[in-house]
Amino acid sequence: MTAPxxxxxxxxxxxGAEPDARFTLANERTFLAWIRTALALVAGGVALETLGxxxxxxxxxxxxxxxxxxxxxVPVIAWSGWMRVERALRRGAPLPSTIVGVCLAVxxxxxGVLVLLGVLLR
Amino acid sequence: xxxxxxxxxxxxxxxxxxxxxxxxxxxxxxALSMAAFSLVGARLLPALFGxxxxxxxxxxxxxxxxxxxxASRGRHLRYPRTSGPSPAPAPPGSPPFGPASTGxxxxxxxxxxxxxxxxxxxxxxxxxxx
Numbered sequence: 118m119t120a121p122x123x124x125x126x127x128x129x130x131x132x133g134a135e136p137d138a139r140f141t142l143a144n145e146r147t148f149l150a151w152i153r154t155a156l157a158l159v160a161g162g163v164a165l166e167t168l169g170x171x172x173x174x175x176x177x178x179x180x181x182x183x184x185x186x187x188x189x190x191v192p193v194i195a196w197s198g199w200m201r202v203e204r205a206l207r208r209g210a211p212l213p214s215t216i217v218g219v220c221l222a223v224x225x226x227x228x229g230v231l232v233l234l235g236v237l238l239r
Numbered sequence: 240x241x242x243x244x245x246x247x248x249x250x251x252x253x254x255x256x257x258x259x260x261x262x263x264x265x266x267x268x269x270a271l272s273m274a275a276f277s278l279v280g281a282r283l284l285p286a287l288f289g290x291x292x293x294x295x296x297x298x299x300x301x302x303x304x305x306x307x308x309x310a311s312r313g314r315h316l317r318y319p320r321t322s323g324p325s326p327a328p329a330p331p332g333s334p335p336f337g338p339a340s341t342g343x344x345x346x347x348x349x350x351x352x353x354x355x356x357x358x359x360x361x362x363x364x365x366x367x368x369x
Contacts, residue, residue, distance in 0.1 A: 126343060139258045148346055148350075153269050153272055156272050156276055159276070167283065167363065167364075181364055185357055188357045192349075192353045196347065199343070199346060
């Protein structure tokens, strides 16, 4: 009766039933918000080094690398989060918890401290 | 009685309200940010590496970002709506409407693009060290 499931990724669309479109759209927007956050992290990291700001060079480089690495990892976590939430929506299960927000807060805090020290120690 | 055939056409109410539109706007913001970042890359990379061929990654990123937006827009326009242009009729037996029903390839592509941009940024910073 139903066509074989061809949608990507099958590990998500192969389970449960079609969820309320509003919730799956909200899940998609959350993913996109993380993508933009990651983009901002990478942009900040690249700008920090390429603009040649007058900060202590070692600390400036460290802050830049932390930002860029975080910006590269966030899309991967966001994708896995999207899949977990979508599966939960399809199964009618409770939504999974995530620690990406806490991790990001730590990353931004660390970068702030590095830049502050970079200003003070230049 | 049987005047305008469009008036007689059944209009499916859109229970999702403005959700598809909000999602399309989120895609637009995301694609715009990617295009801006790509264009900065197109400006930066050739000067950094001293070779006009380094224009290509930035240009490719901008084109891909534009395509992402158009693809998400097409998805949005296929959604049932109560006002505005009528959506194209779905062929019989097609999966139910909704962005999820078309699969998450666009999401994966967007994520992959940002990972690529991040690795490119890492390469630029490492290059500056030398």
